[in-house]
Amino acid sequence: MAKLQSGNGVQWKDSRSQRGTVESLAEHESSSLGSASELNGFANTEIQTDRYGFIGGAQQSTGENADIPPDVLRQREAKWLDMLNSWDKWMAKKHKKVKFRCQKGIPPSLRGRAWLYLSGGKVKKEQNQGKFQELDSQPGDPKWLDVIEKDLHRQFPFHEMFVARGGHGQQDLFRVLKAYTLHRPEEGYCQAQAPIAAVLLMHMPAEDAFWGLVQICEKYLPGYYSAGLEAIQLDGEILFALLKRVSPVAHRHLKKYKIDPILYMTEWFMCAFSRTLPWASVLRMWDMFFCEGVKIIFRVGLVLLKCMLGSQEKLKACQGQYETMELLRSIEPRYMQEAFLVQEVIELAVSERDIEKEHLSQLRRWKETHGELHCKSPPRMHGAKAIMAAEPPSRQDLKQNPTIIVEVPQTTESKTEKGKKMTKTEKINETKSTSPPPNPYPLPSNPPLPSDKLSPSESQHLQEDTPLQGSNQSLSSAEHDTYL
Structure with missing residues (x-):
């Protein structure tokens, strides 16, 4: 039988029982890159990275699963983009279809965005503009900062995003966890939050990962990370x-x-x-x-x-x-x-x-x-539909904002030519030269996907949905570029 500490951890009578528990989150260093010398030596060798960014360890993909055909993947991406563009309508009228598509697997290129919409993190972020930046700029409580820093290198040490001590992955992880301790000072930091935040960071920027973590801690698993467990x-x-x-x-x-x-x-x-x-x-x-x-x-x-x-x-x-x-x-x-x-x-x-x-x-x-x-935690929300029903969002909250906006400056030559009178032939040539090239891979507006019309007898084919990998024709071919 276990007895509890006053802090966010578990104390055991039998030391053999410590493995595989929350207290042992800090004890996996035997499988991590423990020192700077080990890391440098590792970085200088030729490494194999799997589709998810793992360069070793037990969770590295062996490549046994077959890829989804590119055309099927692109159809799924188009359907998810359509859902995300009308998220409130889909959740209100076609939630079963959303659930079915989640069971089939969210396309890798849209996974981070979909998680943020499903969790309600997108709405929280829009309703609290500048909140993360405000928390990020604050120094934080020293008692939590020290514990967080010690845990950084223990989170997925064989993933390319977190393999380097002090690298961008660990820096973002520190920012997200520190921001949460400021957001919920009465709760503070629990070691089990670190891997949750790390998984989110593999799929989205730090600000989005913060709001995803907030939703998991407050809506999906309330009270899990409070003192006393x-x-x-x-x-x-x-x-x-x-x-x-x-x-x-x-x-x-x-x-x-x-x-x-x-x-x-x-x-x-x-x-x-x-x-x-x-x-x-x-x-x-x-x-x-x-x-x-x-x-x-x-x-x-x-x-x-x-x-x-x-x-x-x-x-x-x-x-x-x-x-x-x-x-x-x-x-x-x-x-x-x-x-x-x-x-x-x-x-x-x-x-x-x-x-x-x-x-x-x-x-x-x-x-x-x-x-x-x-610990008086708020009631648990059972999934995306319950979260949206509890806090109905506005259409503006759900609007998709581009992550990257590219502005093409006009050249001096083009400005000079605009002042000249052009002949009919020149105008035609000008139109041809300035028109954007046609998209070689246009997305179908409503592409048919037979697998979406499965009968109950065909539901067994769900298990054939394997981890999704992008292709040259997909919206984003890299698993870790999902927020672009």
């Missing part, structure tokens, strides 16, 4: 109760050996599986998480527990608490593989109603055994 403990009990229905065998086993949920699910939930799953699976889970809310996190946890502990045959090798914990720390890759996991998560019948019903039940039990909650 009461919210995560409650959700651990909810997960355990739901497991009894999903996999009675796994539930009995964990109960038999008195394995508290907080021992195995803390890092899963607080980091939204960003440190656990292969990267292709992380992105697909986050696509659904931003759309449907915390039930996706619960479903992933339930699927993994069911797969690892769901039969007597599998339990033969882990007759004991230590053996079971070791098993849950090294989940079989086949169960975390993108196509398998996505399909299992979609098909698992656990709704937000089930979660809220169990939440009320566990809250009553908590009050009987622990008294009132010390």
